[in-house]
Amino acid sequence: MIIIIAASFAYKLPQGAKVDRTEDKKLKIKTFLNVKIWKNKKFVIWTIGLPCAVFGYYVPIVHLVTFVSINFPADDGKILVMCIGASSTVGRLAFGIISDHEKINRVLLQQISLISIGVFTMLLVAANTWIYMILLCLGIGLADGCFVSLIGPIAFDLCGPEGAVQAIGFVNGISAISITVGPTVAG
Template identity: 45%
Template sequence: MNHIKERFAEESNKEVVLMCIGITSGVGRLLFGRIADFVPGVKKVYLQVISFLFIGLMSMMIPLCSVFGALIAVCLLMGLFDGCFISIMAPIAFELVGAQDVSQAIGFLLGFMSIPMTVGPPIAGLLRDNLGSYDVAFYLAGVPPLLGGAVLCSVPWIHEKWKQKEMSIIGGEKLEKMLENQTTLLPSSTGIIKKDSDPVF
């Protein structure tokens, strides 16, 4: 809001920007929650990647907006993909770690999110005091979502490899158990055959 007050001092309804983010965030949660129902398994991560990319790009575009209408459009898009990020966070955690550990995974995620949310505003204030504007702070704020989106692209591939490895281990254990069962059954079956065949001879 301080950036908007400095850049668009002549505008009277500056608070409409926050309202736009809140409204489209609610719409995004409903919309992408429904879309996520049709995306199978871990591929929901790609929705998260898209939301990270848009949030990062929109953050970097805020200082470039010289018209108040353009800033509103950027904030509308940012709110929409913020809603996407929030709504599919839990389904992705469920797909990756399962029902037993999903609450712990979400707790870790929210815990890590609290660090930049706490440290970010003071750093932005320091940058403003030293550089005279919030532009660099917005550019830097867009970098972590872009990097996070790039890293998330590899999650489905890693998860698939891990799943294949787990299935091969389970398959090997099942094969060993089957062989053990066969070896325990073979002596008794041969003994039965001998007993049955003794009177014939």
């Protein structure tokens, strides 16, 4: 990062070069908002579907400690949140490697991970022992790791190298709204 910052300070126009300010403004607008990616139907469907799918994404993490204090008063709910975080780390590493294989359909793998998160979350209310709670939280974490590690590669697959950065930004920005509202509505 330091090298990139230093290189950006070292950038300068060739001597004697004239800059057309109107062209410069048009170029800045085009690089800020790449409308070309919105003409890609697969990207649009993914961008609309993902925020709908992550509406309940943070519900278990936000409400898990309270749920445990009510249903398992002798146990500490923070341990389950820690299990989700630890297995998410493992899932990100594992599924990052798995998704690099050519025969893997990344979009399908992400859909499976989102369905898994939903199923594990619903099973939390049916868990009647502490060990089941831990196993379900480990499953949520692995699926979370898979989901998160695939956002970038899917954006790259759908929009190419020139549109991937903005695709990730748009998806994360739109998803942030439903991720924020979801736990509040569930509470």
